[in-house]
Amino acid sequence: MAQKKNIIDELEWRDAINQVTDEDALRKLTADKKISLYCGTDPTGDSLHVGHLIPFMMLKRFQLAGHHPVIVIGGGTGAIGDPSGRKDERQLQSMDQVKKNEDALTAQMVKLFGTENFSIVNNYDWLSKISLLEFLRDYGKLFNVNTMLNKEVVASRLENGISFTEFTYQILQSVDFLTLYRDHGVQLQIGGADQWGNITAGIDLIHKIEGPEAPVYGLTIPLMLKADGTKFGKTAGGAVWLDPKKTSPYEFYQFWLNTDDRDVVRYLKYFTFLDEDQINALAEQVKTDPGKRAAQKALAAEVTKFVHGEQAVEQAQHISDALFSGNLKDLTAEEIEQGFKGVPSMEVPNETENIIPWLVDTTKIEPSRRQAREDVKNGAIYVNGDRQNDLDYEIDPSASFDGKFVIIRRGKKKYFLARVK
RNA sequence: GGAGGAGUAGCGAAGAGGCUAAACGCGGCGGACUGUAAAUCCGCUCCUUCGGGUUCAUAGGUUCGAAUCCUAUCUCCUCCA
Structure with missing residues (x-):
């Protein structure tokens, strides 16, 4: 059934693909062999949030299909700052903070991906070894400033200004892809829609150094927007974190439960591992019996299970029942602590x-x-x-x-x- | 430097001596309905020991009585140089 499908077709059905560099070749490649693929995460915070799930769901699907995901923690690039999706220059973080964040993120990733058939690497390991002269001679020569300026990420910043530091970000990310291709056999980089420029820069670099036939690909994920036009992943209380200390499993569950009818099917496709039949059945219920919110409940349960585990789902459901029925009597002290985590x-x-x-x-x-x-x-x-x-x-x-x-x-x-x- | 205009509750905006704790709109907070939704409807929206107290840029003044009139100060806007 759904699992038998080629991974690319599967992703297409889930509306999970924004752009791909060479779709047919990639479809064939993933059908013929198990590949390694990667996605980068800069350690800008001390916890992942639901926004990070967007590329991670994609990696997880590849992993479930037998491929080998690699997550690059941007210990090096995080020290520079990705200009993507920003109107202004990033505040540099202290190296100390970067290090702390790396550790916290690594632990969370292992929870999601396990340790089998999955790797985490840190680009600090190779980027920090490149000397300035090497950087300029080995890589700088291969980047055309005109091309770099034309990348949307940079172009959009030109009016307000962009530092040389952030300008070079795409070179660093390209070096990442090159390094992973050489040392880990990584052939595919995925990322959010705003990463297209950085990804193609990497492919270009590999083609220049390793030859134009080097089989590397890029794939981006559509921007997650909510039907009401606001940004996905934000609530009144701020970001929705994966760290249960920052966002309790109950709050996490509630975040998904409150999904708009207009978004819920799209989210089911993207954020759950339910198959086509199950999702179609839920989609039908959104139409025929929206008040029941079966789709929202399934979404909340599935995503909470993926991030926090089965037991957290049961607890979140129990707390939700109690709070919204007004019947608080049978809550345990522990459930009160959790359910009231984000409450004054x-x-x-x-x-x-x-x-x-x-x-x-x-x-x-x-x-x-x-x-x-x-x-x-x-x-x-x-x-x-x-x-x-x-x-x-x-x-x-x-x-x-x-x-x-x-x-x-x-x-x-x-x-x-x-x-x- | 010269000439004019404006500062009112979270925001927008009426009020031009007593009937004004200050219309109206938005926002906010409640209630009803509902699906922990949307829309809709209703109430509240300075504080209070419910006697009253403190408000209309700030400080003085006129008056029995001032957001409303006068003086000074501050801030903002427009036009001229």
């Missing part, structure tokens, strides 16, 4: 207090007594899951959750967690 929390003394000053002074949930009274009167305030509209209600922090927490909900889904001291 505060410490409160274990003393009974009237609800109004408690909301305003003790917890700072409400900005003023006026507002607090209004919300209580309107039935906007829930204490431990129960609507509380009595202005004289006395909050007793020791009353529930073993006297550890008081959970306040304001409005439909705004939660606050008060930890009892």
Whole structure:
């Protein structure tokens, strides 16, 4: 079935391909043998986020089809800064920070790809060994400045200015591809749509050095846009991280669950390993019974499983049920910690207090007594899951959750967690 | 350097001596409906111990009474040099 398909056809069905350098040749190559392919990640942060999943899903599909993915951690290039997709110059990071980020990212990648039939390399290992004179003589000579200037990434920056440092980024990335081709037999580089210029620069370099017949290819992934035009991967709280300490599995699950109907099928194709039949069935349900959100639930479960594991999915579902049904009673302390990870929390003394000053002074949930009274009167305030509209209600922090927490909900889904001291 | 205009709540914008804690729109916050959606409808949107208190660039002044009139200061805009 789906798995029998050629990987390229499979990717096409999933709308996962933006541009390919030589589609027919690549289709034949991947059908005939197992290849090595790579994608680079610059260590600009201390955790991967859902944006990183875009190229990684692609690598994973190749891996599942028996090919060998290589991830290049840009310890070298990350020290320079990729101008792609940016309006202005990047702030250079300290080498120390780069190193820390590398370690954190490596650990996360191993979680996603395992250690079998997968490699992680760091371009610092080769880029740092090139001397300035070597760089200029061996590589600089092969790059035509006119060509470099014409790359969209550079051209778009010319008006506001671009430093020489960032200008040379495409040369470094080209050296990466060349090195991987020589030392690891890597024949394909993948990347986001904005990487096309950098990828083709690498192919050109290989062709110049290794001969025009060198079988190397490039493939880019379409830009992930949301139907409402905003950027994929951002929530009100910022980026959605893969590190469970930064974004809890519950929040992660919720991120996917909240996918717009118009985007969900596209995301199922791209971010899950469900096959064509399963996805078609879900797509049908989006049309016939959108309120059920079967597709969103499947998407959230699948992606959460891939990143955090089966158990995290069950927990996320349990927390979601409790929070959105308003029935908090059977949550465990651990689930509360997780479900309320991204929620404002505060410490409160274990003393009974009237609800109004408690909301305003003790917890700072409400900005003023006026507002607090209004919300209580309107039935906007829930204490431990129960609507509380009595202005004289006395909050007793020791009353529930073993006297550890008081959970306040304001409005439909705004939660606050008060930890009892 | 000269001439004019403008500064009002998170933003936009009315108000030109008392009826103004300040219309209206947006945004924000609630509620109803719903699919943890969209759209729609409704309420609230300076603080308060509900007596009142503090607001209309800032500081003074006139007046029984000022966002509204006067003076100075600051900031912004337009036109002329």
